[in-house]
Amino acid sequence: MVYKMSDDNTVYIGKKETMAYVLASVTLFNEGAEDIFIKARGRSISKAVDVAEITTRRFLSNAEIIDIITDTEQIKDGDKTINVSSIEITIKVKE
Amino acid sequence: MVYKMSDDNTVYIGKKETMAYVLASVTLFNEGAEDIFIKARGRSISKAVDVAEITTRRFLSNAEIIDIITDTEQIKDGDKTINVSSIEITIKVKE
Numbered sequence: 010m011v012y013k014m015s016d017d018n019t020v021y022i023g024k025k026e027t028m029a030y031v032l033a034s035v036t037l038f039n040e041g042a043e044d045i046f047i048k049a050r051g052r053s054i055s056k057a058v059d060v061a062e063i064t065t066r067r068f069l070s071n072a073e074i075i076d077i078i079t080d081t082e083q084i085k086d087g088d089k090t091i092n093v094s095s096i097e098i099t100i101k102v103k104e
Numbered sequence: 105m106v107y108k109m110s111d112d113n114t115v116y117i118g119k120k121e122t123m124a125y126v127l128a129s130v131t132l133f134n135e136g137a138e139d140i141f142i143k144a145r146g147r148s149i150s151k152a153v154d155v156a157e158i159t160t161r162r163f164l165s166n167a168e169i170i171d172i173i174t175d176t177e178q179i180k181d182g183d184k185t186i187n188v189s190s191i192e193i194t195i196k197v198k199e
Contacts, residue, residue: 054150058189062176077172079193081157094153098174 022049022057030060044101061098117144117152125155139196
């Protein structure tokens with residue numbers, strides 16, 4: 010599965026280092042986004058939380074995490090269907 | 105650092121397999137808890153989301169995730185202080 014790193018206002022967390030996604034997030038805000046979404050599945054979920062925490066605490070003190078939702082997605086692996094947890098973190102510029 | 109697996113209404117996610125924490129969560133509800141907290145730090149955050157998703161979707165359809173918050177905790181490692189992300193997931197019996 011190939012993820013683009015960012016698309017519209019969404020940053021998809023994959024195998025790159027954490028700071029690459031922090032930079033992608035900060036860039037979206039600098040380009041004028043008022044809210045962005047950080048999405049991850051499976052083991053990348055921990056990294057998504059790191060990205061959201063670092064982005065809001067170290068780089069963008071005028072932005073905050075306003076919503077976190079989780080889900081279970083079904084992914085086909087050959088004949089089997091695997092359940093994988095996912096997370097979507099919304100960061101928004103403070104008003 | 106030693107975590108107890110559950111304390112009052114909180115399940116602390118550590119190195120055991122996911123289903124051990126699902127069982128701990130289900131047990132807390134079966135013992136009468138109306139809401140429980142699943143807490144994790146660092147790489148265990150992904151497992152915490154798995155535990156919450158499996159607990160609510162497969163075992164306790166009358167419970168739901170009502171809140172997810174993240175934080176950054178500072179942990180001393182010798183002379184250094186390391187920032188570690190944490191998560192707290194609240195699951196509550198539906199009314």
